[in-house]
Structures are given as structure tokens and as C-alpha cells.
Amino acid sequence: MNQDGVDLERSLGYLLKEASSVLRAAMEEVLRPLGMSVTHYSCLELLAQRPGLSNSELARGAFVTRQSMNVLLQALERDGYVTRPAEASVGKVLPARLTPRGRRSLEKATVAVRSVEVRMLAGMTETEQSGAFRILQSMVHSLRDGNDGA
Amino acid sequence: MNQDGVDLERSLGYLLKEASSVLRAAMEEVLRPLGMSVTHYSCLELLAQRPGLSNSELARGAFVTRQSMNVLLQALERDGYVTRPAEASVGKVLPARLTPRGRRSLEKATVAVRSVEVRMLAGMTETEQSGAFRILQSMVHSLRDGNDGA
DNA sequence: TGATTCATGTCAGCATTCTGACATACATTG
């Protein structure tokens, strides 16, 4: 096993990828016992905080394509966690909402995920946390404005 | 389109996922013209900086399973970007190395990726960057020590 | 009004990654 101090070890991009990977693994670990994937949880959490989101909006919020979110939504609807009207009242948009069962399922998951986030922030001061927040936001804006956000 | 100020907007975990997603998209965008995926590039970059890494070590460095890295390595070997000895000299470990062709291919990719990283860091001071570095490292350590790193 | 542009929901096919499993090689330990 090599242990050179090389460029990758100094790249913020690489470190960002690593952090995201570790966070995802930690979330999968606590969600697996609940039979829930990260995207699955993200969808439910989004719906809890913004009831009536459409499939496309949920996809953007969970950082997947609307096609991927669609298959998930259909499964969640089939299993009774989510409801959508059979026909759109205005355009083609079908606003989704949590069922009581979906809300119950989300509660356990939220507790589990929050524990991960708490663990992630352990050892960081309030000041550091808000600093991290600003910096990550800055990265997102810089990357978006640069090319595809125009 | 809703625009409530909700919890997700204040979650560092969510923001981390967003940043990672945007970074990945930006990298894919500049690597696509070169016919290269992010994992593909990561593998080459790792080999350039640490020649002789094994398949499993490359997998850990690129945050994928060794099975996934194996299919990539076989393709890279078939196309002449990478070489591995036919038989292991010591254990089962097959140390991989870049061919001249692999090195040439990597050079263009490195330029492209560096431009993305520069764009990402635009508007951040040196102090902020090293602060971000420390904070991300802290997150990684906290999450790892908590469960699977023991 | 009619044409164009854009966003949505959804279907089908493809690509990538993962999980599971197996044989092998070394290290450790009794």
C-alpha cells in the first residue's frame, strides 16, 4: 500500500468526492435496515417538506433524472407511501403527496439520517459549520454559473 | 416551483451531495469530448501519481468496488492505455502501469479537469480553501471512525 | 389566431455499478 503525499491528496475536488462517498455509505448503512435507499429517503423527505412537488421537481431535488425518479415514484405509489391524482388538474403535472404510511416510514428514517449528520458534524464548531456552508455554496454557484447554469 | 426555506436548505449533508453532484456533472461535461468518464479519468490519474497500484487499490482510490474497477481496467488494458503483468510475481496482486498512450490520453484530461477545479475555487481566498479542506477532512474522519472505520 | 418553444410524464433500451460467489495466495497463530 503506497502512502505518498501526492496531488490527489491536496485536491479539494477529490476530497469533496471522498466526503460525499463516505456520507453516502454511512446513510446507506443506517437506511438499509429500514429497507430504504438514499434516493428513496430523499424523495420522502422532499415531499414532507414541500408537499405537492411534481416528479420532475423531485428528480431535481434528489439529483437524479426525472426518468429515474419516475420509476421510484411508481413503486412508492404502488406500495402506498405516496399518492398522485390520476389526472392532472392543470397541465401534465401530477403533484405528489405522502400518505400517512409514507409519513410514518419517513419518521424512522429521519431519525437515522439525523444521527449520521450529527456524527458528521462532531468536532466542528458552529463557526466552522457555517463556514463550510458558505464555502460549499460558493463552489456550487461557481460551477453552475460557469457553464450549464446560464 | 416552490421556494420555501426548508430544512434541506440548511443541511450540510444535502449541500455536500449537491456540490458533489454539480462537480461530477462539470467533470463529465469536459471529459465527454475526450471520450472519458470520471472513473476512467480517476483511474488514469491515480496510476500516474502512484504507478503500480493494484486493481483493488485503484478501486478504493476511485470510490468504486473492485469489481467495477476490474471491468474498467480490462477495457483500458485491451485498448492499450494500461499494462499489467500476465502473472503475479508475489501474491495475486497485478501492479498496473500507464502506457505512453495512457499518459498522453491523461495529459489532455488533466488540463480539462484542472480547469473545472479552478472554476470551482473561483472567488475563494486561500484561507477559505484551506478551511474547506480541514472541514471536509474532519467530516470524513468523523463518519469513518463512527462505524465502518474501526 | 397559429406557430414555436419549453416542460412534463412516461416508455424502451443501454450502461454502469453493485452484490454474491469462488478459487487462490499470503499472514497469523496455535
Place this chain on the structure above:
DNA sequence: CAATGTATGTCAGAATGCTGACATGAATCA
């Protein structure tokens, strides 16, 4: 030395996400 544990490379099947494509509804604009 034998047994166990750990790590590796690799194959096969399953899951997940993506790209491409289509029809439809709404908004924009000449």
C-alpha cells in the same frame, strides 16, 4: 506444520440510473 483469517482477481446475475424518444399541455410571440 496445520488451521484460520484476510486480501486479491475474477466471473455471473441483479439493481439502479441514464440516454433517447414520444406525445401532450402551457406559455410566448409574430
